[in-house]
Amino acid sequence: MSAATPRVLVVALCVGGITVALMHTLVVPLLPVFPELLGVSRAQVSWLVTATMLAGVVGAPVFGRLGDLFGKRRILLLVLGIMLAGSVLGAVSWSYGPLLVARALQGAAFGVIPLGISLLKDALPADRAGSAVALMSSTLGIGGAIGLPVAGVLPQYTGWHALFWLASAMSAASLLLAWRFVPESPVRAGGRFDVPGAVGLSAALICLLLPVSQGSEWGWTSPRTLGLFAASVVIFLGWGAYQLRVDAPLVNLRTSARPMVLLTNLAAILVGVGMFTSFVLIGQVMQAPVATGYGFGTSLAVAGIAQAPTGISMLIFAPLSARLSNAHGAQLTLLVGCVLLAATNLVQAMLPGSLLLVVMIITVAAAGTALTYAAMPTVIMEEAPPTETSAANGLNTVMRTIGTSTCSAAMGAILVTFTMTADGQVLPAPAAYQLAFGIAAGCSAVAAVLACFLVALRRRRTAAIPLPELVAENPQVTGPADRTRNPGPAATRSGPGSCGGYRSRP
Incomplete structure (x- = not known):
């Protein structure tokens, strides 16, 4: 392992995060053609997504806890190796069975996200940790935003195996970067694995x-x-x-029941719905025939290019969210992101008639997603003990996955319930998309309400700290106007490696 600057460390871990997120959307555009390519039913093909999702929700908290116990870098390398094996297996597979196993192995790598967040928090100085954690958390959305257009365009010219060879190359690069530049964390939990x-x-x-x-x-x-x-x-x-x-549980439910953590995890489910609705539906809207009254009749390639700005938007807003969180608290950042998601989904429910306007809307929605995804781990780590950060973030990642999975199932049911005939095809009716985006807007609005409670809790904590204590711990605090710059009595000053300069209360 080579010594790495903070910037190289962030890049090494974020490349792994983006690669992991890419795995979850890798085959989505190919689902309609896989039955013919593999000679299986449409129901069997759906398992290529289901297996990845199930392996991910199991792997995130389990590998997160293993990292807390046995070393985050060690488990990170193990997980990246599993992802590489699954990608190579998919690249050489020509039948359904091996491909299903490959997809499950790829999904197990979801644990990279919570492990990466905790490694950054442990390794970086306080003034760098906030933006790095924000960017790492947002890779879950960035990879999805990039993955859908790439998976839609690439197979048209190279065949579907190229997607898995691309995944193999990215997995190998992620593993090499982690091996060379990611140091082991000195923070370990006690006890046995549950x-x-x-x-x-x-x-x-x-x-x-x-x-x-x-x-x-x-x-x-x-x-x-x-x-x-x-x-x-x-x-x-x-x-x-x-x-x-149990003495050393897999998930510390007492920590998870703290209002800050509980409300954040509930918001994560709702944010998953608000975010994933655009990811799943907007490409279909773009490609729908003009005769539907809402579609634009674009090709798959054009639809993919039109969605490219979403990934760029998330890359820009993820680090910017750290500045907002440092100035006003991650809870407020989460609130702003939820409001953006609610507003953009509401506008999309009106089925705008301009493709340029749709691209602008989904770009703003991506910014909202970046803000929410970046803020949640910061809120979690202000509450979780330092020895449980990987497991706590793993649980939060599971909550997001529950939201996206529920969204996928619900939106699929809505689109097959409300249909119309256009250009000789049976297609979703305008009402289907209006209802789907309306539900996403409602979920995002409820998440915003939960974020309001989080903001209120933070302000109540800050107001309860005596000013002399704030000045003693934070010399930059000079008066009552500066009290909101502190996270509250739940946090105390720590050295380099703490998230935002604070460590969790015991």
């Missing part, structure tokens, strides 16, 4: 998300769907009771 807790959480999440993703195929009232939902509730209750009794 195997029963990992098994219980995995089972509960699978029982929840499996019917969410497959409910439209199985039937929402079928015994299999309802049975899995019921099993999820029962397992979650039993798992929660066990986590409260």
